[in-house]
Amino acid sequence: MARTIREITAGVRDGSGTATANLEAALANVTAREDEINAFNLVLDEQARADAAAIDASAKAGDELGPLAGVTVALKDNLCTRGIPTTCSSKILDGWRPPYDATVVSVLRDAGAIVVGKTNMDEFAMGSSTETSAFGPTRNPFDTTRVPGGSSGGSAAAVAAGFADFSIGSDTGGSIRQPAALCGVVGVKPTYGYVSRYGLIAFASSLDQIGPFTTSVEDAAVVLDLIGGHDPLDSTSIPVERPSLVEAIRRDVAGLRVGRITDLPQGADPDVVERLEASFDALREAGATIVDVQVPAFTYGLTAYYLIAPAEASSNLARFDGVRYGLRVDAADTNAMYSATRSAGFGDEVKRRIMLGTYALSAGYYDAYYGKALKVRRLISDDLAKAYEQADVLLTPASPSVAFPLGSKNDPDNLLSMYLCDVYTIPANMAGHPGMSVPFGNGADGLPVGIQILAGTLNEVDMFRAAAALERAAGSEGVAK
């Protein structure tokens, strides 16, 4: 079983372990399995070894160590890392080395975390299986014929395979929670504005949020306590104190009101539904109260999302035009160069979403599509706010199914089958609420099932209380980790 961040840093501090030994254990796992899993676009073993040696030297000298000293981290490849290629798994950023670090990257480095590599993802985070990557799919460590989920599939797989102690991903419609569920790890999308997005290459700016993948709820609390906070470089970052989540998980769930959404969209597989029922039982047994709530607009999340996210993406991705970064395909004039570069650099799914978004925003269609989707977004947010008057947290599946076989949902003539992967996760992005997935036993073929815990704006505390209780219950059930 994986060691916790607390155990690793304690070892580095008291001399019973070293950053180098911890890193080498991760790199040994990479050597053994990366060829089949393809979690990384880039492994930074040389730099990581130098960083680990520096931390060990500091420890030996008795210098003050950061809170993550010697802990290994993998970063999704849409987080800017100064001087280190950052691709979004797209050909269009080929060769680009960002001139600055994302805030979350600076914070982690300053805390002593050692960056093992940049992880594979769906191209520009558009997908639910990591199959739209220009660098080939990532495979699920539990069964390499199956997907790890997406879009942060590389980050989820890296933690599940022991390639890093934790990883960072981004979640626009479920891109942390769904792969966490499929890879049997903890994945958190905090409240919109909880973690700075400075240096995260934007997909849909009003929906994107950064969060961690970890092997335990405690580790997720440790990481989020560190990376959460106001950042003047992100004007959407919320300027309020974040309560300690490490403190929160020490509290039990006595009196916590846990909502069951009675009008939840159907479509989850029976094995997943069975685990959801078991999760209600576990929290009831731990002292929580289960209440029935209705969230009628939940069901419209998917529809509105697939206009709002592409609309924002079409605008955000306009900057990739062959002028400032990465790829350029030469042509006689600038307009032809733009089109030639974008046509060669973007993959099919990205083009489709740019087209859909451009259409939804274009003159004559704006009100009928984008404008209407924004109204639906309001309804979803209002309905969830009403539910949180009756319940502190809501439980749903994180994914309608366990990990599915590669190639089984990516038929371009049936896009909805892939898009439906995010039916339970999208509403939290629409409302800006926090959500997380916690492994809770196994479903079909012995594959992991994740339970999604949702809470209202900035109520990470209750979300983490419920998560810790579920994790304890899963442990006592004898669930394989």
Next chain:
Amino acid sequence: MPEQISTADVAKVARLARLDLSDDALQRMTTQLDAMLEHFHDVDALDLDDVAPMTQPYPLTNVMRDDVIATSLDRDEVLAQAPDAEDGRFRVPPIIGLED
């Protein structure tokens, strides 16, 4: 709500989005976009007349910073990452004499 998206609409959108699509790709894209937009009719059942659009999840407005000079990105480092640069500027092909 507009009924069906035509190949001509899709070709226009591709021009706006600066994407070259072959005739084949244009046909496929038309079918796929039409299928996606069709799903949007789901929301026709909702009464949205008095609903205010929601553009952002957390109500922060007019976020300002103090007007102080800070270090910005190094120009040479930024330009070194561009496909082409000259005399401290991004270099592009001719921009005069465009068709549209």
